[in-house]
Amino acid sequence: MTRYSRQTRLLAAIDCIIFGFDGQELKVLLIHRAFEPEKGKWSLMGGFIQPDEGFEEAASRILLQLTGLKGVYLEQLHAFGDPARDPIERTVSVAYFALIDIHKYEKQLSEEYHPEWFPIGSIPKLIFDHARIIEMGKEKLRYKAALHPILFELLPEKFTIPQLQSLYEGIYETGLDKRNFSRKVLSTGLLIKLKDKEKTSSKKGAFYYKLDKRRYQAKFQAFLNIIPNAHKLS
């Protein structure tokens, strides 16, 4: 026996939602699709799964191809299988989302795609079902980040508490009390205070912190509950 008989084969693709944070709002990296159909239209970065690749492998490859980054946070979001989602030929898509430090991304790596960052609230018209994929990705990120410390993945190695707070405020489109916020994040024991300060955004300067990687791995599952009333999120 070498094949299953009387079954239809189809294409399988990966699509990656690449999230970044610029200090103000959550952004998504989009590209101009490189081939027909819909060539030149805005699209998520993606690609077909190769014969010897698993999903995670393929997603990493695609991410590397566009951003030059390895070892970033990458999580499977959902598989999309509407028979009509690709008009040319049936293609199922396994969507992943990545959280990257937006400053590590170097545009020149991928001139071919003319990528651009878009604020999550102002996404242009996208091909196929990519708008829905992003919508689901945004929801899942919000949901997960309310419970787990994943947003650190969007910041550089060294960051300040006010920066972290802006990140949460940006993602949940809300204001947070800085006293409660700093108490909460420090109480997790996940942060290590550094000696130097960030001085560009204030006269006094804010101390840098870095992640305690050890504890981050260990306590990843710990519920953070940074967002008051997280249960009120849609």
Next chain:
Amino acid sequence: MTRYSRQTRLLAAIDCIIFGFDGQELKVLLIHRAFEPEKGKWSLMGGFIQPDEGFEEAASRILLQLTGLKGVYLEQLHAFGDPARDPIERTVSVAYFALIDIHKYEKQLSEEYHPEWFPIGSIPKLIFDHARIIEMGKEKLRYKAALHPILFELLPEKFTIPQLQSLYEGIYETGLDKRNFSRKVLSTGLLIKLKDKEKTSSKKGAFYYKLDKRRYQAKFQAFLNIIPNAHKLS
């Protein structure tokens, strides 16, 4: 343009984890695989995706085929794409899990598969990567049920608070204080007290409740936090 060129096509399948609760412990419905390879071995219920089907559609079909049930709770778990997961031919699998009232299931419908219920703690050797799929399903169910009121899906229309408590205790393998438990579930406002009692398991009898479907839909996202210290779950 009718096809993408130079890409490999592959098979896509659905596998369903069917959860049930017998009053004591969480169980999974497994079948004897109906065709080669591994014919006759224990397996999740599954099937290939047909040309005109989406994933949810295919999952519902497969579930109906085995259990005769429609309209049950069904959620996508994860897509599995290891190139070697099926030795015959590359097949990706999109796994779903279903929560059913174990008493609605009628065995005779599906003699072909010789299905059996197995306690989640005593799963036999399974084909391919199905053991891992179940492991992930069990984790996700526990995770999700700690936050959302989905376990009602495992009970009949009418159920008692002690039954509901047994369900939570079974799934989390823990004991719960009945006073706190009943206060918590009643405080959600999701339950409607009925006039009649269940009398088989006690002399006094326990009042039946039913779900307030309206509020259940509306408050589905509400965090229940039935399990104390849910954040300590792995």
Next chain:
DNA sequence: ACAAAAGTGTTCTCGTTACACCCATGT
């Protein structure tokens, strides 16, 4: 000196937990 952002403590409230007794009924 003043403007601008960083940093820090306390009180109040409310949800969570721990805990023990009475109730209804079938035998």
Next chain:
DNA sequence: ACATGGGTGTAACGAGAACACTTTTGT
């Protein structure tokens, strides 16, 4: 009458939320 499981109330505690002033320093 008694055994069995169902049902209920209260007190102590701890986490979360609200809230305002002092510090640092560049201009």
